[in-house]
Amino acid sequence: MRIVLCYPVEPHHIAQIQAAAPDCEVVDAGQERIDELLPTADIFIGHAKVPVDWERVLKANRLRWIQSSAAGLDHCLVPGVIDSEIVVSSASGLFAPQVAEQTMTLLLDLLRSQGRFTRANARHEFIRLPTDDLRQKKIGIVGLGGNGRRIAKVLKPFDVSIVATDYFSFDPPAEVDRLLPADAVDEMLAEVDIAILALPLNAQTRGMFDADRFAKMRPGSYFINVARGQVVVESALVDALDSGHLRGAGVDVTEVEPLPDESPLWDRENVIITPHVGAQSRWRVDDTTVMVCENLRRFQAGKSLYNTVDKQLGFPSPEVVWHG
Ligand SMILES: NC(=O)C1=CN([C@@H]2O[C@H](COP(=O)(O)OP(=O)(O)OC[C@H]3O[C@@H](n4cnc5c(N)ncnc54)[C@H](O)[C@@H]3O)[C@@H](O)[C@H]2O)C=CC1
Numbered sequence: 001m002r003i004v005l006c007y008p009v010e011p012h013h014i015a016q017i018q019a020a021a022p023d024c025e026v027v028d029a030g031q032e033r034i035d036e037l038l039p040t041a042d043i044f045i046g047h048a049k050v051p052v053d054w055e056r057v058l059k060a061n062r063l064r065w066i067q068s069s070a071a072g073l074d075h076c077l078v079p080g081v082i083d084s085e086i087v088v089s090s091a092s093g094l095f096a097p098q099v100a101e102q103t104m105t106l107l108l109d110l111l112r113s114q115g116r117f118t119r120a121n122a123r124h125e126f127i128r129l130p131t132d133d134l135r136q137k138k139i140g141i142v143g144l145g146g147n148g149r150r151i152a153k154v155l156k157p158f159d160v161s162i163v164a165t166d167y168f169s170f171d172p173p174a175e176v177d178r179l180l181p182a183d184a185v186d187e188m189l190a191e192v193d194i195a196i197l198a199l200p201l202n203a204q205t206r207g208m209f210d211a212d213r214f215a216k217m218r219p220g221s222y223f224i225n226v227a228r229g230q231v232v233v234e235s236a237l238v239d240a241l242d243s244g245h246l247r248g249a250g251v252d253v254t255e256v257e258p259l260p261d262e263s264p265l266w267d268r269e270n271v272i273i274t275p276h277v278g279a280q281s282r283w284r285v286d287d288t289t290v291m292v293c294e295n296l297r298r299f300q301a302g303k304s305l306y307n308t309v310d311k312q313l314g315f316p317s318p319e320v321v322w323h324g
């Protein structure tokens with residue numbers, strides 16, 4: 001079998017993968033050669049950030065398993081793959097520690113007026129501006145998967161209460177005071193001071209945060225998005241900020257990336273923007289390779305894989321999510 005890699009591996013990661021699959025040929029395609037080599041793969045491990053001719057891959061009829069090195073599967077869950085026999089597994093939960101740190105960065109910067117202080121610092125102005133507190137805030141997390149759970153765990157010691165929604169129904173971890181079904185999102189938004197998006201992008205969630213939904217949020221609440229920009233209708237977010245209905249927003253992801261120069265999200269003191277760096281970490285490739293090797297051993301032994309995705313849904317069920 002041929003394993004084609006397309007994530008930023010170093011020679012020692014390739015050696016780990018080869019040791020986990022001694023009978024396989026391991027080829028590191030990188031972004032440069034992924035489109036060319038994907039049709040020759042039995043197993044694809046990675047995240048192609050260049051256009052891939054999926055028709056050609058499906059026509060070659062060789063690929064059996066895609067192990068995405070991203071949690072979001074919007075890059076590979078194309079209709080032809082969904083309808084095929086190809087098994088797809090995600091990187092769900094793998095980046096939860098760093099996504100939670102990124103969430104805290106956005107949230108604390110927003111509440112503690114860091115955007116305004118940073119601008120004032122650039123002008124050498126030492127001015128005391130009002131700040132807000134996390135203490136006693138009610139937080140709503142939309143999507144209690146790997147990232148949502150870790151965000152709840154990191155936030156809880158700040159003396160907050162936490163509600164969440166999820167597609168699945170399960171006993172939530174101790175940090176989460178209440179778990180509601182996905183369709184109770186408006187009920188949750190009406191009662192929380194801060195909404196945090198940690199759900200996948202799919203046909204159901206694309207454009208889910210539109211003008212109607214923002215209107216359901218409590219006046220003066222904050223909005224954080226560490227999921228996917230296209231879950232949000234960005235013009236509606238801008239309107240909600242313009243009208244003062246939302247007090248501020250922190251976004252690691254935007255509808256179009258890079259965020260265009262003319263976007264009205266720029267130049268606002270109550271908007272903190274980071275350039276989709278939530279998954280970045282010095283540990284990322286090491287952590288990914290540990291899970292990849294475990295899944296490779298399971299695949300060869302015919303066992304079920306961590307993070308196997310229900311391709312119709314576009315995300316894995318909680319029992320199979322990798323927690324490291
Ligand atoms: N900012 C960044 O760099 C990163 C962004 N992401 C994004 O975050 C998403 C979540 O990542 P993980 O937590 O690792 O994935 P996950 O698969 O562990 O969790 C997603 C959760 O969302 C739930 N869900 C699905 N539809 C929902 C809905 N309509 N309402 C409420 N919950 C819903 C699922 O049941 C699941 O529990 C990814 O799909 C990806 O798009 C992930 C990693 C890094």
Ligand SMILES: O=C(O)C(=O)COP(=O)(O)O
Nearest residue numbers: 047069070071072279280
């Ligand atoms: O894992 C994900 O879904 C991410 O958003 C990470 O994105 P990246 O691979 O860092 O461009």
